[in-house]
Amino acid sequence: MAERLLNVRNLDVVLGREPGATTLVRDLSFSLDAGELLCIVGESGCGKTITARSVIGLNRTDPRFRLTGAIDFDGRNLLDLDERAMRQIRGARIAMIFQDPMSSLNPLHRISAQIDEALAIHTDLGKAARRARVLELLAAVGIPKPETRIDAYPHQFSGGMRQRAMIALALAGDPDLLIADEPTTALDVTTQKQILLLLARLRAETGMAVIFITHDLGVVAEIADRVLVMYAGQCVESGPVADVFRNPQHPYTAGLLASIPAANRGKVRRLASIKGAPPVLSEGRPVGCAFRPRCDYAFDRCADEPQLTATGSPDHPARCWLSGAARHSLAGQGAPA
Amino acid sequence: MVFFLLGRAAGAIVTLFCVSALAFFATALAPGNPAAVLLGNMATPERVEAVTRQMGLDQPPAVRYVIWLRETLSGNLGTSNLSFKPVNELLAAALPPTLQLALTSMLVAVIVAIPLGLILAQNRDRWWSGPTSALVTLGISVPGFWVGLLLIITMSVWLKLLPSAGYVPLSRSVSGNLRSMVLPVVTLSIYLVPPLVRFVRVAAIEVLREGYVDTARAKGVRPSSILLRHVAPNTLITTITYIGLQLGVLISGAIVVEVIFSIPGIGRLGMNAVLNRDYPVVQGVVLVTAAGYVLVNLAIDIAYAFIDPRVRAR
Numbered sequence: 196m197a198e199r200l201l202n203v204r205n206l207d208v209v210l211g212r213e214p215g216a217t218t219l220v221r222d223l224s225f226s227l228d229a230g231e232l233l234c235i236v237g238e239s240g241c242g243k244t245i246t247a248r249s250v251i252g253l254n255r256t257d258p259r260f261r262l263t264g265a266i267d268f269d270g271r272n273l274l275d276l277d278e279r280a281m282r283q284i285r286g287a288r289i290a291m292i293f294q295d296p297m298s299s300l301n302p303l304h305r306i307s308a309q310i311d312e313a314l315a316i317h318t319d320l321g322k323a324a325r326r327a328r329v330l331e332l333l334a335a336v337g338i339p340k341p342e343t344r345i346d347a348y349p350h351q352f353s354g355g356m357r358q359r360a361m362i363a364l365a366l367a368g369d370p371d372l373l374i375a376d377e378p379t380t381a382l383d384v385t386t387q388k389q390i391l392l393l394l395a396r397l398r399a400e401t402g403m404a405v406i407f408i409t410h411d412l413g414v415v416a417e418i419a420d421r422v423l424v425m426y427a428g429q430c431v432e433s434g435p436v437a438d439v440f441r442n443p444q445h446p447y448t449a450g451l452l453a454s455i456p457a458a459n460r461g462k463v464r465r466l467a468s469i470k471g472a473p474p475v476l477s478e479g480r481p482v483g484c485a486f487r488p489r490c491d492y493a494f495d496r497c498a499d500e501p502q503l504t505a506t507g508s509p510d511h512p513a514r515c516w517l518s519g520a521a522r523h524s525l526a527g528q529g530a531p532a
Numbered sequence: 533m534v535f536f537l538l539g540r541a542a543g544a545i546v547t548l549f550c551v552s553a554l555a556f557f558a559t560a561l562a563p564g565n566p567a568a569v570l571l572g573n574m575a576t577p578e579r580v581e582a583v584t585r586q587m588g589l590d591q592p593p594a595v596r597y598v599i600w601l602r603e604t605l606s607g608n609l610g611t612s613n614l615s616f617k618p619v620n621e622l623l624a625a626a627l628p629p630t631l632q633l634a635l636t637s638m639l640v641a642v643i644v645a646i647p648l649g650l651i652l653a654q655n656r657d658r659w660w661s662g663p664t665s666a667l668v669t670l671g672i673s674v675p676g677f678w679v680g681l682l683l684i685i686t687m688s689v690w691l692k693l694l695p696s697a698g699y700v701p702l703s704r705s706v707s708g709n710l711r712s713m714v715l716p717v718v719t720l721s722i723y724l725v726p727p728l729v730r731f732v733r734v735a736a737i738e739v740l741r742e743g744y745v746d747t748a749r750a751k752g753v754r755p756s757s758i759l760l761r762h763v764a765p766n767t768l769i770t771t772i773t774y775i776g777l778q779l780g781v782l783i784s785g786a787i788v789v790e791v792i793f794s795i796p797g798i799g800r801l802g803m804n805a806v807l808n809r810d811y812p813v814v815q816g817v818v819l820v821t822a823a824g825y826v827l828v829n830l831a832i833d834i835a836y837a838f839i840d841p842r843v844r845a846r
Contacts, residue, residue, distance in 0.1 A: 253749055258657045286752035298743035302842060303765050312761075313751040348841040364751070 198270070200404050201227040201250070201372060206264035208245050208254070208428075210477075216261075217477045219245045221428045223264075224503075229371065232398060232405045234415040234436070236451065237425035238473050243408045246425070247374045250406070251291050252281045269371070287317040290365035294377040296357035300349040306333075306360050307345045313367040332363040335400075337393055355386035362393065366401070373398075374406045379414070391418060412455050416440060424448045427474050427485035430503060434511030442526050444506045444513035446492050449525040484516070492517055533837055533844045540833045544826045551826075555818035556600055559811045560593045566613050569809045587613075604819070610812035614805070619816040622801060627820070629699045630797035632709075634786050636717045641724035642775070648725075649732025650767065654759055656737060665733065671726030676785055680719035680792045687715060697794035716793045723785040724778060731774045736767045769840055776832045779825050 208220035220242045227233050235243045245254070250268075254260045256278060266273040268289065273281065293299040301309060307329050314325045326345075333341035336359040349357055358378060365373055375394065379387035395418055398405055409415060415422055415436060422440075423433040424447065432445040443449040450469040471489040474481055481488055483498040490497070496516040503514045506522070515522065567583040568575065584590055588599070603610065609619035652668075655661050688696035694715055700708035739745065740763060748758045787799030794800075798817055805813035836843045 251750055253746060282752045282754065284752070285750055291746075291750040293743055293746060295743055299747045301744040301748070301762055301766070303840060304761075309747075312748075312753060316752050348845075350842050350845070361747070364747070368752075 199226045199267075200229045200231075200269060201406075202265075202267040203246075203250065204265040204267065206246070206249060206262070206266065208242075208249055209261040209263075210259055218480070219428050219476060220249065223425075223428070223430055225423050225430065225433060227372070227404050227406065230398070230402045230404055232407060232418055232420045233423060234419035234421070235406060235408045235423045235425060236410060236412060236415055238410060240473055240475070241425045242428035243425055244376055245428075247291065247376050247406060247408055250372075251285055251289050251374055253291075255281070283317075286313050286370075287368035288370055289372045289374065290368060290370040291374040291376065292358070292361045292365050292378050295381045296354055296361050296378075297381065299361055300357055302349055305346045305348055306352070310360070310364045310367050313364055317368040328367070329363075332366055333360070335366065335397070336360070336363045337389075338363070354382050355389060358382060358386075358390055359393065362390075362397070366397065369401070370403055372404045372406065374408075376408045377410070378407075379411075380409070387414075394418070412440075412451055424451070427480060428476060429485065429514065430512075431486065431515070432511075432513040434508065438508050438511050442508065442511075442523070444511065444522050444525070445486075445515045446490050446517070446525060447486050448513075484514070492521065536837065536843065537834065540830055544830050547826050548823060551822040552601060552604065552819060553597065555815045555822070556597050557593060558818075559814050560596060562809075564809050565589070566809045566811055570613050600815070609816040609819070612805075612810055612813050614808050614810045614813070619812050622813060623798070623816050623820055626796060626798045626801040628701065629795050630786060630790070630799060632702070632713065633716055633720060633789065633795065633797060634782055636713065637720035637724060637786075638775070638782060640717060640721045641728055644721070645725045645728035646732050646764075646768075646771065649729045650736050650759055650764060652729070652733045653736030653740060653767075654755065654763070656733075665730070668726045668729045668733075671722065672730070674722070676719055676723040677788050677792055679722045680715070680789060683715050683719060684792075699793075699795045699797075716789050716795060719792070720782070720785050720789045723781055727781075728771075728774070728778065732767060732771055735770045735774075736763055739763050739766045742766070765839060769836065772832050772835055772839070776829045779828055783821055783825070 203226065204224050206220055206223040207218060210217045210219050223242075223246060225233065235246065237243055248254045249262055250266055250273070252273060255262060255274070262274055264274070268284070273284070276284070300306070304312075307326065310329045310332060311325050314320060314328055318325070318328075320328060330341050330345060333345060338344055338356060338359055344352075344356075349360070352360060362378075373394075378394070379390050382390060391414060394405065394407075397403075407414075407418065419436040421434065422436050424431050424439070424445065426447050432439065432443065432448045434444075439448060440452065443452055447469070450467070453467040454469065456466055469489055474485060474488075483500050484490070484493070487493045487497040494516070499516075501514050501516045503512045505512050507519060513522070517525075565580065565584065567587055567589060568580050571580055571583060588596060591599075600610070607620070609623070611618055612622060615622070652661055652665060684696045687694045695712050696715070698712055700712045702709045745758060745762055748762050753761070783799075786797065787803060789795070790797045790799035791803060798820065802814060802817035802821075804810070805817060
């Protein structure tokens with residue numbers, strides 16, 4: 196697997212010290228080619244955000260966290276870099292946008308100043324050139340009449356506009372990888388759609404790779420090349436988006452797929468849901484398969500922890516003891532009624 | 533923003549009126565007759581009554597208040613019952629030392645406490661953060677006058693480095709003035725620094741959890757710049773309010789410090805006036821102090837508008 200843009204290998208993220216330490220992300224491996232869009236999906240609290248923050252290194256200096264494994268980015272293990280070297284990657288080669296555009300911009304600084312700060316750090320441009328670049332970026336993310344809006348403060352922008360400004364800020368360093376942590380969750384539905392289309396267009400224009408974190412499988416179907424399904428800090432299934440949607444290999448994925456609301460669904464059937472809630476990892480991880488307490492297909496063997504193993508289709512591993520035939524029946528029906 | 537400031541200014545004027553009434557009635561209704569104090573133990577009842585009438589103290593308090601308010605608004609605060617000097621003159625003489633003491637102490641406290649609080653917040657996970665914060669809490673519990681006395685013993689009595697008492701006006705000798713102010717300013721700052729450090733630390737920890745701090749880090753901003761450009765200004769918004777509230781501590785602390793170090797300021801003037809039932813002076817001191825409090829808080833409201841664009845928009 197030489198020369199992929201990002202190659203995360205056996206990443207463990209542990210919160211706190213022994214005893215009482217909690218493994219928030221466990222033995223997570225995934226990779227990403229240049230220009231590829233990977234969606235990480237799962238319920239709240241399954242480790243998606245922690246994974247994203249680990250890749251860009253937002254939690255590496257936090258003494259409460261311990262990160263082990265490897266995060267190879269463009270041939271270098273980011274976990275081995277010192278904070279200084281990591282700062283040169285953050286905002287330049289890897290950028291991130293966040294869930295809540297209301298709080299992710301500094302209320303006291305003008306939009307222009309916030310984008311300019313990134314340009315000043317990562318480019319050699321002079322003051323005037325930076326301002327011209329800020330205008331370009333704001334125009335690129337679809338802010339109308341950017342020359343009149345450039346010196347606005349965040350509170351003068353709507354939520355969607357703020358997220359656009361945030362995206363402009365992320366693009367300032369011309370990143371190879373953009374991490375988008377539920378960037379549309381806090382927005383209303385029509386704005387969500389606009390932001391998704393914007394991200395898709397910018398990705399096509401710039402050729403950057405994107406890690407898109409969401410719990411909305413409808414979004415995944417629309418934009419993803421590949422999907423990584425996380426549960427309790429582990430990857431339970433990953434693969435090309437069409438393959439995973441057509442042939443889910445893990446009951447959790449099947450359950451998530453079955454619980455997508457669809458406008459054309461018959462009125463009789465209730466919207467399916469996965470019973471129970473994901474484990475709170477700080478209170479202990481379930482023995483064996485972490486999904487076992489909620490799984491309709493659980494059997495004796497699930498008391499042992501399954502490994503991520505190859506399934507029938509290429510590049511589509513899953514972490515489940517079910518036989519190939521049993522898994523085949525997961526497709527289409529989701530969780531049994 | 534104009535409306536915001538006009539509103540605050542109107543509020544300040546109302547506050548001052550309320551304070552004037554409080555200042556007047558609190559003293560006018562207090563037990564004890566100033567005429568009797570003035571004449572001493574040997575005075576006959578007839579003499580006391582005559583002086584009482586002469587001073588206008590036989591009138592009902594409401595009438596006296598209206599007269600007093602009219603005089604005050606025209607700039608006349610009356611005459612001291614004790615020294616027979618105009619209260620205006622006494623206040624004018626006492627104001628400079630107090631202003632110098634209070635403002636310098638506040639400045640020193642802010643310069644020390646804000647960076648310290650920010651650093652403690654940013655390094656809250658380091659091993660030395662806990663002990664330092666505990667030390668700060670200890671500082672809150674130490675009475676300021678005790679620190680003042682310790683400083684006098686060590687710096688003046690033992691080491692003979694600095695004068696233990698007295699005030700040298702700036703106009704007479706700059707170096708003498710500065711030497712006379714060192715110990716009082718240090719003592720008064722010690723009143724202010726620990727609570728301010730604690731407040732800034734908590735406020736900054738709150739700010740460090742904000743999304744825009746993550747954004748700044750994701751941009752690749754250096755931690756020192758994050759602290760200076762993003763955390764400090766946002767922390768300042770709440771801290772400024774707190775400083776306004778701390779003014780009360782500053783004023784009461786100034787009284788104690790002026791007494792300990794024999795500084796002829798407002799605090800000492802007020803205290804002597806209270807002990808001698810010198811009502812016009814007490815009223816003048818309360819009024820001037822309250823006006824200072826209100827003015828500083830008005831200035832703080834204006835400062836908000838400078839720091840926070842959301843306030844400017846109002």
